[in-house]
Amino acid sequence: MAFSPAAVGSEVSPEPGGSGSPGEDADGERELLPRPGERLVPGNRLKEVVGASLASLCLGPLAGPQRLGTLVDCLVLNYRLRQGLGWSRDRGAAAEGRGAAEGPLRCCGCGRFLSEPVTVPCGHTYCRRCLRRELRTRCRRCRDWLLPAGGTSTAAAPLRTSVVLNQLAEKWFPGECERARTGSRLEELLAQGRFREALGAASQALRADSSDLMLRIYRAESYVGLQEYKTAIEDLNFVISKMPNWPEVYFRKGKVLQDSGFVGDALQLFLQCLALDEDFLPAKLEVERTLCDVLSPEKLGESLKESAWNLPHIRNKPFILGSEVTESYCNLQLCPEQSLGGSEVLEPVSGSLNRAQSAHALNSTKDLAKEDGLKRVSSEPLLSGQEKGALLKRKLSFSEQDAVVCEDGRNKHKKQGESTKRDMTLAFGTIPGDLIDVSDFECSLCMRLFFEPVTTPCGHTFCKGCLERCLDHAPQCPLCKESLKEYLASRKYSITELLEELIMKYLSDELYERKRIHAEETAEHSNLTKNVPMFVCTMAYPTVPCPLHVFEPRYRLMIRRSIETGTKQFGMCISDSQNGFADYGCMLQIRNVHFLPDGRSVVDTVGGKRFRVLRRGMKDGYCTADIEYLEDVKVADEEELKKLRELHNFVYNQACSWFQNLRNKFRTQILQHFGPMPDREENIQAMPNGPAWCWWLLAVLPVDPRYQLSVLSMMSLKDRLIKIQHILTYFSRDQSK
Structure with missing residues (x-):
């Protein structure tokens, strides 16, 4: 069965252009049409989307994003509401449905035994078969991309079996793993086109274990390859009766009916599949292609094409259907007489076509296929004009009754009340304690x-x-x-x-x-006085930004631990030839981390408290220390405080004068790296580290780090101001020369 249909709209011919013709400004008109991904809530009107989609098809071939995607989303939504599945999307509902296998190892996709488990980037695990056949592109649980780059081809990203989970599956459930290997062998036969051999192998395996639903799926594929569609449908009906919420089986049955010419029945099955799993990509593509074929101007007639150009929703923004489109829409039997919140809904899936008639039609396609190959109803191979008018109104061809396996490997329907020889049981559920x-x-x-x-x-x-x-x-x-x-x-x-x-x-x-x-290890890492991580690199000062380029493995670990513990802090010291790092330093607070593709990072930090080292240590390659924090000693005497303010104002004005007299080049570089100089503070003793402008100035002055360290260790604001005054006096002399 093909899982990659041709692009939607590839067979629609453009309308010849001309003066005043629709084709002249088709591109501009299409801008008024809804785009895929524009989700429709229950209050929206289905007719508007149908009309817009018809107009889009009348404009000519669809280019770029497939404009029928919105129509498909709307149909699926209405179908879900009609089926009672609700407006909200229930992720993974199919896997939890009746008949899904229950056990510790279960696939997120099909809900069955997790054979050859593959863990996708989001952390959820699927059986290899669900991913290899590209039945979906997004995770069933979280809707994240199943493949790393968000692509749809597994060839670009080879699927690797999860070693640990695969070992557990082999140890706990060897029988289920053997079943999976049997299925893999059948897949190989089907891929090679050896349908007769695959049919014999699947039938033989089913005689040994009639409860294995995957064997019925493989046998149905074998029947399809042999063009025995009726028997394939019987196998698929049996699977649906046991697992009514498995999207894939509806898709497979829809493909059989589509290839047999029953496009209306197939369309409803594809919608049922999407109602259970909206990200089942092959089903969505088939619905888009079917609608494109059925709603094309060639099928709807030239009169609709002409009238579409006069529809109000093309020339005006509000989407309101004209009578011509409404009539054609009703002929398509999208059930306008049944409404829910102003939206037309499709009839739900239920067995409806006369069984004998459907079976006869399916069997008759075998002879046609030998001569011309199977064709779609939209290409008029099997149905009359009257039948095409009611194409989408027909329901499913076969009832969903159970079937049993005969000795020849085929199915026959059982009578009401009769039970199968072996109903589906939990193939895996309880693990023996000794395993x-x-x-x-x-x-x-x-x-x-x-x-x-x-x-x-x-x-x-x-x-x-x-x-x-x-x-x-x-x-x-x-x-x-x-x-x-x-x-x-x-x-x-x-x-x-x-x-x-x-x-x-x-x-x-x-x-x-x-x-x-x-938790004990995390608590140890989060202590900000004992075993504090130390970054031995450069001088850091309170309130001053300190950007870091982290590339060494030990410091990568240190930064990560600081973030994970929630402290987001570590100490910064300059190196010391005798002790490894200096006796004084400054705590840095992480504000932001930008990770580079190769694991390096640029860490934006700002200085915090000053500290003195009491004891040195080492942990996992980086230095640690027991520390005590430093604060300025406050001046209590009013006279001394007055003199301190005078000294503070004098040095501050001296610093401003020095900075303004710098060359523009140097001043610009300082501003880009450290930002503007902080303003003078009224209360010079408000902060435990003193005025912020002192540390900013100390950071930008080209002074030996050892001299800067001596200033950092001071606990007297007066002594610090005097030191800064001496430095500024020295550099002012150089500026005057």
Whole structure:
């Protein structure tokens, strides 16, 4: 079955242009039409979108974004409301429906056993089959892109099996894994076009286990390959009866009916598929193509094409349908007589076509296919003109009754009240206690229980913190050495939800202990007086910005820990040849971090408290220290305070004069790097570190760091002002020369 239909509108011919003809300004008129992605709420009018879409088709070939996307969204919404599925989108509802397998290893897509598990970038896990067939492009749970770049081709991003989850599946459920391998072999046969062999293998496997619904799917595909459509529909009906909320089976049944000429029935099945999973891309493409074929000017007639140009919603902004379009719209049987909040709705899926007639039609297509190949109803291969008028009004061809497997591998319908030989049971649910081993959930880096497990694109799983530390040193997987440059650049280390759920469920005591240890480690890192992380680099001052380029692995770890603990602080000291780093420094507060694709970062910090080092240490490669904070000693005597204010004002004016006399080049550089000089403060003892302008000036003055350090360590504002005065006097002499 094809999953990549041709582009919508590729077969619609443009209207020849001319003076005053519609084709002359088609591009301008299309700007008034709704675009895909413009979501319609229940209060919107379906007729308006239908009319706009008809007008768009009359303008000629659709170019750029497919303008029928909005119509499809509107139809699906109305279909959901009619089916009672509600306005809000229930993510993953299909996987939770009746008949879905229940157990610890379940696919987020189909809800069945998680065979060959693949964890996508958002942290959710799918069976390989759901991703390999490109049945959807967004995650069922969170609607994030399933592929890293948001693409739709798995060829560009090879799918790697999650090693840990695959080992658990093989250990806990070997029978289910063997089933999956059988399915893989059938897929290979179908891909090679060996339909007769695939049919025999699937039928033989079903005789051994009639409850395996995937075997019925593969057998239905085999029947389709052999053009035995009626029997394929019976298999698909059986699957629907057991898993009525599985979107894929509706899509497959719709494809069979579409290839058999029953486009109306197929369209409703595609809508049912989208109602269960709005991101099921193949179904949406089929609906767009079907509507484009059915609503094309060739099908609706030249009169509609002419009248479309006079519709008010083309010439005027308000979208109101004209009588001609309304009539054609009603002929399309979009059920205008049934309304919900002013919106027309499609009839829900229910068995309706006469069974014998449908079966006869399906069987008759086999002979046609041998000569000309199957064609669509929109190309007029099977239906009369009267039948085409009621094309979208017909319902499904086959009832949803259960079927049983005969000895020859085919289905036959059972009588009412009769039960199948073996109803679908929970193939996997309970794990024997002796198979649960904590060693299966240990990180290969720290050799402890997974804490916040993340799975890399290559399929290996680590603790989030452990992986980040490894990527600080090299952008490669610690186990297989595969490049993780793109993974590092995205910095999206999403937790593998399924693995975390398994640990919480089966190893709750071990997880509690692991969390306790992690909390103790975090508390140790968040202490701002004991073992405070030290960045040994440059001088930093209170209130003064200090941008940093962080590239060393040890400091990457230090910055990350400062952020994770919530303190967002660390100490800054200059180096010292004897002790490693100076006895005095300044705390830095992280304001923002900009991560570069290769793991480096630019950290925007600003100076905070001053401190004195009491004891030095080392942790994970970076320096630590026990510290005590410094504050200026306040002057209480009024006379001394008056003299201090006079000294403060004199030095401040001296600093302003020095700065204004600088060359424009130097002054501009200082302003760009440090910002403007802070204003003079009225209360010079209000802040524990004294006036901010003193530190700004000390940062911009070209003074030896050791001299600056001596000023930083002072706890007397008077002594600091005198030091600054001496420096300014020295530089003022140079300016006067």
